Amino acid sequence: MDRQAVEQIIEAVGGKENIAAATHCVTRLRFALKDEGKVDKEKLENSDLVKGSFSANGQYQVVIGQGLVDKVYAEMVAITGIGEASKEEIKDAAAQNLNPLQRAIKTLADIFIPILPAIVTAGLLMGINNILTGKDIFFEGKALIDVYTGWADFASIINLIANTAFVFLPGLIGWSAVNKFGGSPLLGIVLGLMLVHPDLLNAWGYGAAQQEGEIPAWNLFGLTIEKVGYQGQVLPVLLASYVLAKMEIFLRKRIPDAFQLLTVAPIALLVTGFLSFIVIGPITFAIGNLITNGVVGIFDAVPAIGGLIYGGLYAPLVITGMHHTFLAVDLQLIGSIGGTFLWPMVALSNIAQGSAAFAMMFAEKNNEKLKGLSMTSGISAWLGITEPAMFGVNLRYRYPFIAAIIGSAIAGIVITLRGVMAPSIGVGGLPAFLSIFTEFWGVFFIGMGIAIVVPFVLTFIMAKTRKKKEA
Template sequence: MATNKESAEQIVEAIGGKDNIAAATHCVTRLRFALKDERKVNKEKLENIDIVKGSFSTNGQYQVVIGQGLVDKVYKEMTEATGIGESSKEDTKSAAAENLNPLQRGIKTLADIFIPILPAIVTAGLLMGINNIMTAPDIFFDDKSFVEVYTNWADLAGIINLIANTAFVFLPGLIGWSAVNRFGGSPLLGIVLGLMLVHPDLLNAWGYGSAEEVPKWNLFGLEIEKVGYQGQVLPVLFASYVLAKIEVFLRKRIPDAFQLLTVAPIALLITGFLSFIAIGPITFTIGSWITNGVVGIFDAVPALGGLIYGGLYAPLVITGMHHTFLAVDLQLIGSIGGTFLWPMVALSNIAQGSAAFAMMLLSKGNEKLKGLALTSSVSAWLGVTEPAMFGVNLRFKYPFFAAIIGSAIAGIFITINGVKAPSIGVGGLPAFFSIFAENWGAFFIGMGIALVVPFVLTLAFSKFKKAE
C-alpha cells in the first residue's frame, strides 16, 4: 500500500503533471483541480491508484474522489511534495471558469449561491421531519398525533418547529448573504437586503392571495404595494446582483474616507427602491409562472413528470445542472408548501447505492472494486452518491443505467401518489424523515422500488456484459 505522499505524487503524474495544474483545492471528499488541458489526464492510470475511488470533470474542474478525512492528508502531501501552492476554492473556481461556456457559467453561479446555504436548509428539513412525526395523526395513534396524546410534549414540538422554520421564514436573508458575496459585494449588506424583503411591516407573501386589501406606499403619485417576498427565490437573487454591482461601482469612485458613510446607505436605498418598484413585482410574477408551469405539468401528467425527473436526475448530476433545481425546489416550498421534486432526488441516491451494491457482489477477485462498491453503496444510501456514481456505476456504465431505470420507476410511483416534502432534507434511506407523514406509505414503496429494481437489473445486465 502506497504512502499518502506516494499516492499524491501518482495522482499528480496521472493528471498530466504539476505543469498541467492551474490551481488545486479540496472539499470534504474530493481533490479539485483546475487543469490547463484535461486531455492530458490518464484516467485509467488515475483510477488504478489505490486511494482513488473515481474521477470526473464538471463545471470546469477535474475532481478526484478520495474520501472523507484522507483527502486532507493527501492534499497536504501533494502541496509539500510537488511544490504546488495551496489554493483557495475561489482561486480554483476562477481558474476553472475560463473553461466554461455561458450556460455552464450560469449553472455554476447558481451552485455557488445555493451550496453554501444547503447545510441550513437540510438541517431545517430534518427538524421539520421530526416535528411532522410528533404532530401528524395516524403515526402512533389512530386519528391522533403523538402530542395530542402526550400533551406535555407539545411545547417541545413547537420549539422544534420554530427552529426548523427559521431558515425558510428568513430564506431571502440566507440567499442575499450568499448571492451578494458571489457577485462581489459585502455579504452583510446581502443579509440586510434579504431581511428587508421579509420585513414584518410588509404584507406576508403567503397571505397576498387572500388579502382583502393590499397596503400601498404612495411615492409622488406612484403606488407601490407593501408586499414581502417570504419563500421567494428570484426577487432576492436579482436584487442581490443589483446591490453588489452598485456597491462595487461606488467603492471604485468614492474616496476611502467617505465609503463607510456613503456606500452602504446609497447602495441599499437604490436597491431597496428598485426591489419594491420593479425587481420584486416582475420576478415574483416570473416565479409564479415557473411554479405554475412545473406544477401544471406534474398535475396533468404526473407519470411523465416522475419518469423524466426521476430518470434524468443522475445524468443532471454529471453535468452539474442539478443545482439549478435547488431554486425550483425552494420556490415550490415557498409557493405551495412543499416540493414533489426533492423526494425523487432521495430515491435517485438510493438507486445509485443499490446498483453499486450489486457490483460488490459481482466483483469477485477484484478486492479494490469490491471494497469501493460496498463503502460507496452505503454512502449513497445515506445521501452521498459521488463515490458510487463516479467510482463504480459510471465506470461500468450498465449499473448506472440500471440505477436510472429504477429511479425513474420509483419516481413515477411516488409522483402518481402525490408524495411531497416540506423542505429539502437528508437524502438516501433517512429521507423519510423529511417527507410529509401522510405520504410515508407511498414513499416507502418508492424506496423499495429504488432498492430492488437497480439491484436486480445490474445483476441481469452483467450477464450480457461481464464486469471487469
C-alpha cells in the first residue's frame, strides 16, 4: 500500500483533525467530517487511489474500489490513530449534519439496506425459476419443465426458496426496523412473523374474501377485528416496529432488572400486537393500498411521462440518497400487485451509467488514468454497482452523466409503454433480465440496447465536440 497516497487523501479531507469518525463499505471510504468546507476535492481526486468523491446523507464518501478500500482504510487508521468505527457509529456521527427530511430518508435506508442481500438473492433465484418455467424461451409455446418434466419439482423447490424472503418479508423488516429504532431485533422478528401467522387470512386473498363476504374476524368485547395477515406489506410492520421498540425502551427504564426478563418482552409484544391488529394494521394497510394505487394510476394514465421522469431522475436521486425510499415502494408493489415496474428502470439506469463511462475510455485515449478508471467502473456499473462510474467519471465531466440520464429516460419510456415488470428486485445491470418476467424479455432487451447505445454515442459525440471547441 502506498502510504504517501493515503496521506494525500487524509490531507485532502482536511487532515486528521477534521475527521470525526471514519469507516468503509465495499467500495468507499466514509467520513463524518467536522467541516466539509475544508475538503480539497481537486487534490483528493488527483490521487491515484481515488476514483471519485461526493457528500451524501451527512457523510463525505471517497470511492476507492472493491478489494482495495479495506487496505486503504487500514493504512489510514495506522497513520491517523483514529479508532476503527462501525458503520452505525459513522452514521450516528454524520446524522448531526442532516435535516429532518434527510434523517427520514437515512432511517429508511438503514432499515432496508441490511435486508437487501436477501431480496436480491430471491430475485436471482426467481430468475432461474423464470428460465425453467417461462414459455417460448427454449421451446415454442412450452416451458422447459413441460418438455423435461423431471425438472418440474426442481423448479418448484427453487421457487419456494426464492419466495421465502417475500412471504416472510415483515419478519425481515421487523428485525431490521426494531434494531434501528433501538429495540431487541429478536422481538422484531417475532412481531413480523406474527403479522403473517398462518391463522390469519393471507393478504393476497383479502380482495377475493371481501367480495365473497368471508373475511374471518375476532369479536373483542363487541369490537370486530378482521383476522388479516400482512404478507408483502411494508408500512404495517414499519410502524408496529417503531411502537414495539419505543415501548421496550420505555419499559426497560422503569422496570427493575430482576423482573425485566419476565415482563418487558411479554408486555411490549402483547400491547404492540393488539395495537397492530386493531389500529396500526388496518390504517397502514389502507395507506399502503392508496400509495400503490396512486403510483399504478400515474403509470397507467401517462406511462410515457412516468417512464421519462423515473428513468431519467433515478441517477440524480442516487446522488441525494433519496433512491432508498423507492425500495419500500418496490416491495409494496410486489406485495400488492405481484411485481414492480419501477425496478426494471433502475437496472437500465445502471447500464446507462456504465455505457457513458465506457465511452470516455474511447474518447479520452491519451488519459491513461481515465481510460483505466472508465473501463473498470463501466464493468462495475454493468454488474450493478454504479458508484465508481457515476462519481469517478460521469459526474466529474458532467456531460457523460447527462448522456446517461437521456439514454436511461428513453429506455424507461420504451419499457414502461410495454408494461415491463419484475416479480422481484435483482442485480441491476446486464444480469437484470433474469429478474424480469419472461414475457417481457424481448422489450426489456430493446431497453437494454437503448441504455447501452444512446449514452455511449452521446458521450462520445459530446467529448469530441468539446475537444474541437477547446482546439
